[in-house]
Amino acid sequence: MRCVARLIEVTDPEDPAVDDFRDLTTADRRPDRPGGRGLVIGEGRLVVERLLDSPYPLRGLLGERRRLDALADSLEHLDVPAYVVTPDVLAKIVGFHLNRGVLAVADRPPEPDPVRLIESSRRLAVLEGVVDHENLGAMFRNAAGLGLDGVLLGKGCSDPLYRRSVRVSMGHVLRVPFARLNEWPQDLELLGAAGFRVAALAPRPDAVPVGRAGLSRGRVAVLMGSEGPGLSEGALRAADLTVGIPMARGVDSLNVAASAAIVFHAMSEESLG
Amino acid sequence: MRCVARLIEVTDPEDPAVDDFRDLTTADRRPDRPGGRGLVIGEGRLVVERLLDSPYPLRGLLGERRRLDALADSLEHLDVPAYVVTPDVLAKIVGFHLNRGVLAVADRPPEPDPVRLIESSRRLAVLEGVVDHENLGAMFRNAAGLGLDGVLLGKGCSDPLYRRSVRVSMGHVLRVPFARLNEWPQDLELLGAAGFRVAALAPRPDAVPVGRAGLSRGRVAVLMGSEGPGLSEGALRAADLTVGIPMARGVDSLNVAASAAIVFHAMSEESLG
Numbered sequence: 142m143r144c145v146a147r148l149i150e151v152t153d154p155e156d157p158a159v160d161d162f163r164d165l166t167t168a169d170r171r172p173d174r175p176g177g178r179g180l181v182i183g184e185g186r187l188v189v190e191r192l193l194d195s196p197y198p199l200r201g202l203l204g205e206r207r208r209l210d211a212l213a214d215s216l217e218h219l220d221v222p223a224y225v226v227t228p229d230v231l232a233k234i235v236g237f238h239l240n241r242g243v244l245a246v247a248d249r250p251p252e253p254d255p256v257r258l259i260e261s262s263r264r265l266a267v268l269e270g271v272v273d274h275e276n277l278g279a280m281f282r283n284a285a286g287l288g289l290d291g292v293l294l295g296k297g298c299s300d301p302l303y304r305r306s307v308r309v310s311m312g313h314v315l316r317v318p319f320a321r322l323n324e325w326p327q328d329l330e331l332l333g334a335a336g337f338r339v340a341a342l343a344p345r346p347d348a349v350p351v352g353r354a355g356l357s358r359g360r361v362a363v364l365m366g367s368e369g370p371g372l373s374e375g376a377l378r379a380a381d382l383t384v385g386i387p388m389a390r391g392v393d394s395l396n397v398a399a400s401a402a403i404v405f406h407a408m409s410e411e412s413l414g
Numbered sequence: 415m416r417c418v419a420r421l422i423e424v425t426d427p428e429d430p431a432v433d434d435f436r437d438l439t440t441a442d443r444r445p446d447r448p449g450g451r452g453l454v455i456g457e458g459r460l461v462v463e464r465l466l467d468s469p470y471p472l473r474g475l476l477g478e479r480r481r482l483d484a485l486a487d488s489l490e491h492l493d494v495p496a497y498v499v500t501p502d503v504l505a506k507i508v509g510f511h512l513n514r515g516v517l518a519v520a521d522r523p524p525e526p527d528p529v530r531l532i533e534s535s536r537r538l539a540v541l542e543g544v545v546d547h548e549n550l551g552a553m554f555r556n557a558a559g560l561g562l563d564g565v566l567l568g569k570g571c572s573d574p575l576y577r578r579s580v581r582v583s584m585g586h587v588l589r590v591p592f593a594r595l596n597e598w599p600q601d602l603e604l605l606g607a608a609g610f611r612v613a614a615l616a617p618r619p620d621a622v623p624v625g626r627a628g629l630s631r632g633r634v635a636v637l638m639g640s641e642g643p644g645l646s647e648g649a650l651r652a653a654d655l656t657v658g659i660p661m662a663r664g665v666d667s668l669n670v671a672a673s674a675a676i677v678f679h680a681m682s683e684e685s686l687g
Contacts, residue, residue, distance in 0.1 A: 279669060279672065282668065282669060282672070283668060283669075283672050285662060285665050286661050286662060286665040286667070286668045286672075287659075287660075287661070287662065287668075288660075288661075288662035313665070350683060351679075351683075352625075352679070352683045386559075386560075386679065387560075387561075387679075387682065387683050387686035388559050388560070388561075388686060389558060389559055389560065389561035389682075389686060392558050392559040392586070394559070395555065395556060395559045395560075395675065396552060396555060396556075396671075398669075398672060399552065399555070399556050399559075399671060399672060399674075399675035400675070401672075402668065402672035402673070402675045402676050403675050403676055403679045406624075406625070406659065406660075406676045406679075409660065409662075410623060410624075410625045410660050413660035413661060413662060
């Protein structure tokens, strides 16, 4: 028998010990947490493992016994409670049937200082108005896979640590550092000051095709807006150049995460190839 | 007062006239339609307009009056019923609250012959085992935006006309021609016979980086599998070359639609740029 965290059986769905995991569909609105945004939840083995690997302060786990057993190697020497439940009790606690069968919960760590993130990076994405949690999660997954060093969140972006973003990112939102730019768009000047070229992605006739903009050279930050409104005038003015994705006639735009994949690939292909 | 299709008010949610729109969450399993796959449903103004523009035989519309009014230009001279309902009756008919407020329904047209689609195309995507309806829809949106001529569906792909795929594709699944390859992987020989180079996307150490594989030259078909299992051995053997997306260390894979965006861009950037 291996020592796996502290296994604690829970049979009563009302047990206060599992309050961190209660009613997950509304937990992001919990007012009792710093910033009112609730805890960071990882769902399913893959994402739970990424949460365990991350710098996020782990609070505990909840899952079916066989799912926790499958995580035994990662759980060894962890001094947190791991609550063992049946699928039925699990569904009652979280508020829906969870077929991934295991969850972990962590506290939000302090967000890094944007200046420090900029200084330590070569390739960054800067987002404005990306509200959709799935798109945001998908962009973090692309950023991780395509070797970006971090993400800066400008005005109007959602919380990347929202449960759905974490899930869609496959947990990569926990590995790609991000920071907020509070003065918008003035804080974009921090990038130029650190020697970054800032490339705004926008469907303009004078935009340089993304494959010919030399994005793989030097320090580059790509500035992306959301699908509908795109980037604000202020953000566009703060950029050094505008890049575009060549599109077929009669098609208005790609999904923002698909666009991000194309641009991040153009930024990184030389160094990863 | 303009003549807009045939406006018919419906106040009884049980009215058989609107049966095409009933219980949309289960309609895809309707056994009374050819192939048992139900009708093609477009939701929301944008997708409805794309359905009206498409070669799909339109059967009718259903929506709130202001939503149908907003479509007046597109509906002129159309000889199909347009059922006017309140939001409440609409929800009762379709089985959930639909905040897009308008739907159109069409019959499935006969699928094109793959040989003819191959002959008339220069850039094709060939999919194997893409089951997820959202990924499939997202891939069609990417194919439309990045100028592919068509999609060939190999073994194990879902139906691109499933309601969720239509929605995620933003209706582009109705504009990008697709055909099925029934003998798999033997039918891939049709591509070589038509002068196509077939490039398989696979994370292999000997894969050519996608940006350096000359995918924008000549007739090219890119062969893509699903995220987990990837391409089968038979499909990989049928390809002329293997291409890969350079990835960061420790990240297993991108989402299949994100990968498609990167590859389709590499195929088309020269001609659309």
